[in-house]
Amino acid sequence: xxxxxxxxxxxxxxxxxxxxxxxxxxxxxxxxxxxxxxxxxxxxxxxxxxxxxxxxxxxxxxxxxxxxxxxxxxxxxxxxxxxxxxxxxxxxxxxxxxxxxxxxxxxxxxxxxxxxxxxxxxxxxxxxxxxxxxxxxxxxxxxxxxxxxxxxx
Numbered sequence: 001x002x003x004x005x006x007x008x009x010x011x012x013x014x015x016x017x018x019x020x021x022x023x024x025x026x027x028x029x030x031x032x033x034x035x036x037x038x039x040x041x042x043x044x045x046x047x048x049x050x051x052x053x054x055x056x057x058x059x060x061x062x063x064x065x066x067x068x069x070x071x072x073x074x075x076x077x078x079x080x081x082x083x084x085x086x087x088x089x090x091x092x093x094x095x096x097x098x099x100x101x102x103x104x105x106x107x108x109x110x111x112x113x114x115x116x117x118x119x120x121x122x123x124x125x126x127x128x129x130x131x132x133x134x135x136x137x138x139x140x141x142x143x144x145x146x147x148x149x150x151x152x153x
Contacts, residue, residue, distance in 0.1 A: 049139045052126035055100045056137060059121050060130055062098040063106070066090045067114040077116075078109040085109075085119070 063086075070077040070090060077090050084091045085106030094104070102123030106116050121128040122142075129138045 045141060048124070049126055049141065052102070052121070052123045052128055053137055053139050055098070055102060055123055056104075056121040056128035056130055056139075058098040059094060059100055059104050059119070060116075062094040063116045063119065065097065066093045067116060069093075071112075071114045076113060078106065078113040086116075 066086075067077050067090075070087075075087075075089070077086055079085065079087045082088065082091070084104065086094075100121075100123070102121055104119055104121045106119045108118035109116055115132070117132045119130050121130065125142050127140045127142050129140070130136070
């Protein structure tokens with residue numbers, strides 16, 4: 001029995017099947033990429049948060065050491081009127097000792113004024129809130145969605 005299909009029809013069908021297979025593979029690859037990206041971003045954010053936490057612990061140690069030095073020299077440590085919450089000398093000492101890339105603010109000291117009970121450390125998009133009793137660290141990721149400040153100042 002002779003084949004009724006022409007050679008052109010077979011070629012078009014083969015081309016069509018090849019195109020469908022390529023599109024199927026492309027869709028599968030794109031779905032895999034879309035499924036992997038959130039996990040990778042989560043791992044990256046977690047790693048950055050761990051770095052910020054480590055630097056906040058360095059600040060905690062430097063603050064404790066600076067408080068002991070200030071107490072031994074009978075110098076004040078806390079200064080509620082300053083931006084950082086401690087004296088400028090103590091602030092510079094903490095920055096020099098810890099070599100942190102971020103900034104910190106002391107928000108609470110004990111009655112003597114030499115032991116830091118609470119401070120905030122900020123590094124990039126991460127904010128670490130540190131508390132002395134009980135010792136705890138809370139790492140938050142700050143992301144600006146809308147900024148309404150004008151450039152004309």
